[in-house]
Amino acid sequence: MRVLALVKRISQQMIRDKRALALMMVAPLLILTLLDYLLTSETVTPKIGVAHVDDMLIEQLEEMDIAVLTYDDIEDKEQIIIDKELDGFLRMEDDNIQITLKNANPSTAKALQMKIQQAVAAVSAKEQANKLSLFIQQIQEKAPGNLIELEQGKALEIDTDYIYGKQDTTFFDQLSPILVGYFVFFFVFLISGIALLRERTTGTLDRLLATPIQRREIVFGYLLGYGLFAIIQTIIVVFYAVKVLDITLIGSLWHVILINLTIALVALSLGILLSAFANSEFQMMQFIPIAIIPQIFFAGIFPVEGMADWLQVIAKGMPMYYAGNALVDVMYKGLGISDIQYDLLILLGFAIVFILLNIVTLKKYRDI
Amino acid sequence: MASTIVIKDVSKSYGKKIVLNQINLTVESGQIFGLIGPSGSGKTTLVKMIVGMNRPSHGDVHVLNTLVPNLNLMQKIGYMAQADALYGDLTGEENLRFFASLFKLKKEEQKVRINYAANLVNLTAHLKKKVQDYSGGMKRRLSLAVALIQDPQILILDEPTVGIDPELRQSIWTEIRRLKTTGKTILITTHVMDEADKCDRLAMVRDGEILASGTPAELKEQYNITSLEEVFLKAGGKKG
Ligand SMILES: Nc1ncnc2c1ncn2[C@@H]1O[C@H](COP(=O)(O)OP(=O)(O)O)[C@@H](O)[C@H]1O
Numbered sequence: 001m002r003v004l005a006l007v008k009r010i011s012q013q014m015i016r017d018k019r020a021l022a023l024m025m026v027a028p029l030l031i032l033t034l035l036d037y038l039l040t041s042e043t044v045t046p047k048i049g050v051a052h053v054d055d056m057l058i059e060q061l062e063e064m065d066i067a068v069l070t071y072d073d074i075e076d077k078e079q080i081i082i083d084k085e086l087d088g089f090l091r092m093e094d095d096n097i098q099i100t101l102k103n104a105n106p107s108t109a110k111a112l113q114m115k116i117q118q119a120v121a122a123v124s125a126k127e128q129a130n131k132l133s134l135f136i137q138q139i140q141e142k143a144p145g146n147l148i149e150l151e152q153g154k155a156l157e158i159d160t161d162y163i164y165g166k167q168d169t170t171f172f173d174q175l176s177p178i179l180v181g182y183f184v185f186f187f188v189f190l191i192s193g194i195a196l197l198r199e200r201t202t203g204t205l206d207r208l209l210a211t212p213i214q215r216r217e218i219v220f221g222y223l224l225g226y227g228l229f230a231i232i233q234t235i236i237v238v239f240y241a242v243k244v245l246d247i248t249l250i251g252s253l254w255h256v257i258l259i260n261l262t263i264a265l266v267a268l269s270l271g272i273l274l275s276a277f278a279n280s281e282f283q284m285m286q287f288i289p290i291a292i293i294p295q296i297f298f299a300g301i302f303p304v305e306g307m308a309d310w311l312q313v314i315a316k317g318m319p320m321y322y323a324g325n326a327l328v329d330v331m332y333k334g335l336g337i338s339d340i341q342y343d344l345l346i347l348l349g350f351a352i353v354f355i356l357l358n359i360v361t362l363k364k365y366r367d368i
Numbered sequence: 369m370a371s372t373i374v375i376k377d378v379s380k381s382y383g384k385k386i387v388l389n390q391i392n393l394t395v396e397s398g399q400i401f402g403l404i405g406p407s408g409s410g411k412t413t414l415v416k417m418i419v420g421m422n423r424p425s426h427g428d429v430h431v432l433n434t435l436v437p438n439l440n441l442m443q444k445i446g447y448m449a450q451a452d453a454l455y456g457d458l459t460g461e462e463n464l465r466f467f468a469s470l471f472k473l474k475k476e477e478q479k480v481r482i483n484y485a486a487n488l489v490n491l492t493a494h495l496k497k498k499v500q501d502y503s504g505g506m507k508r509r510l511s512l513a514v515a516l517i518q519d520p521q522i523l524i525l526d527e528p529t530v531g532i533d534p535e536l537r538q539s540i541w542t543e544i545r546r547l548k549t550t551g552k553t554i555l556i557t558t559h560v561m562d563e564a565d566k567c568d569r570l571a572m573v574r575d576g577e578i579l580a581s582g583t584p585a586e587l588k589e590q591y592n593i594t595s596l597e598e599v600f601l602k603a604g605g606k607k608g
């Protein structure tokens with residue numbers, strides 16, 4: 001009953017606090033939308049200049065979506081790259097190919113280099129094949145009689161199949177499940193933590209503790225009260241991500257919501273817990289770089305398996321590691337509940353530990 | 369008369385600082401008991417201990433023959449804190465209703481008690497206003513209303529009349545006396561001497577110790593003077 005009184009009060013306060021509501025409900029959508037545009041925007045066609053390159057290679061390059069500008073001869077490749085805003089320059093000298101890359105952005109430069117190498121390899125394979133058939137033809141002319149029909153040599157083609165995602169999957173598709181969970185985590189943490197902190201600094205927590213309310217009733221009241229808003233937030237964020245931004249969702253939407261609700265529970269209990277160790281809202285903010293930001297690094301954006309051993313140990317102490325795992329499993333890989341139950345249980349474990357610690361921590365203010 | 373509050377050998381220290389030093393005090397049922405002393409003397413600390421919000425470092429407190437702290441006891445104590453602790457983003461009525469439901473009052477009873485308490489402190493017309501738009505005096509009055517909400521047997525009021533204009537102060541005292549006639553026990557702290565005269569019994573606190581206690585008349589007689597203010601100066605001076 002007292003728990004419900006608290007839930008009701010928290011809801012009244014929250015509904016009146018338009019800024020907090022907007023922060024919780026709208027801010028994650030804005031950030032997701034922005035990232036969606038940033039990370040899925042069309043990659044620009046790279047532009048390179050060439051000199052003394054044969055037509056076959058140029059054709060091949062153009063086939064690979066590279067804009068090619070042909071120059072007769074050039075004095076200064078670097079100057080041309082910069083003046084004409086080229087991404088690179090290709091030049092044949094004798095039998096050598098010399099590539100100059102602008103490398104303004106290392107990852108696009110790497111991609112361009114790969115493409116050029118592929119094009120060169122394809123052309124030389126074709127040339128080899130042509131030479132071979134020419135050679136056989138000559139032999140046959142010198143020794144007529146038994147005609148050998150030779151198939152035209154062909155460069156190898158690579159067919160790629162994907163277990164997860166498809167050819168046009170972008171980084172955002174893998175990142176977005178993690179971000180959806182992270183935003184739920186972040187905003188729920190912040191709002192519930194600051195709420196209990198304010199309760200303490202304005203003296204109302206003390207006043208509350210002068211009534212027969214039990215410590216656990218306060219904790220559960222907070223969990224439920226802010227939990228309600230976390231549920232609404234989770235549903236809005238997940239639906240927006242899936243239905244509006246069209247983020248890859250192969251598994252079940254309900255599993256995604258279930259995971260996010262578990263994340264919200266962890267964030268709630270952690271926020272309330274840490275607020276006990278802050279004396280002002282600014283001190284609460286100081287927990288963000290320590291307790292919140294590092295979580296995103298271990299949530300699966302960078303492959304944890306590749307990290308140093310001690311980093312992997314840290315990763316496994318972070319709720320977002322399990323949350324990110326579960327979300328990527330469901331949204332991107334389309335796995336089912338049996339694959340995420342382990343992650344969910346660990347997240348619940350975190351929440352239970354934080355809740356118990358909360359009940360104990362409140363002893364600081366009233367020891368019964 | 370039964371003793372409602374019995375404080376025995378209570379000391380309290382925070383770290384090395386001794387805030388209360390061997391306090392002995394008994395408040396009889398149906399009394400208006402005044403704790404009087406300058407600011408920083410330990411009144412709030414003592415009062416919070418009676419409510420059960422902090423534990424004595426030494427000694428014990430019994431209220432209604434029950435050892436404090438005790439959650440059931442809190443149901444029977446109406447507490448008005450020295451600093452207003454109200455939810456500014458809620459209306460006066462919502463504040464009262466929230467506390468009423470913490471004391472598990474039924475819907476009907478809530479309505480009756482909210483009306484009664486709001487009327488008592490002259491806030492009925494302002495119940496729908498948000499508390500953040502209240503004046504200091506209005507907040508003080510709302511705090512008093514909150515303390516009365518569950519119709520408690522014991523009222524503990526920590527400087528209830530600070531920041532309240534004389535007219536309302538008068539009416540609050542009238543109500544305190546009326547509450548006394550209904551059998552309630554009232555413990556009130558103040559640093560205003562003229563309020564001390566209105567109490568049945570007094571204890572003078574300074575530096576965490578009780579300098580003197582008795583009825584206002586007894587104290588005046590004991591120190592052979594007419595105003596309590598002088599008693600205080602004398603008692604305090606005697607101690608050095
Ligand atoms: N939680 C605390 N920690 C340390 N010192 C405290 C604490 N609470 C009160 N005090 C000290 O105890 C003394 C008495 O305070 P208080 O009981 O508020 O006095 P009063 O209510 O008579 O003004 C003050 O010196 C105050 O600084």
Ligand SMILES: [Mg+2]
Binds near residue numbers: 411412413526
């Ligand atoms: Mg005080």
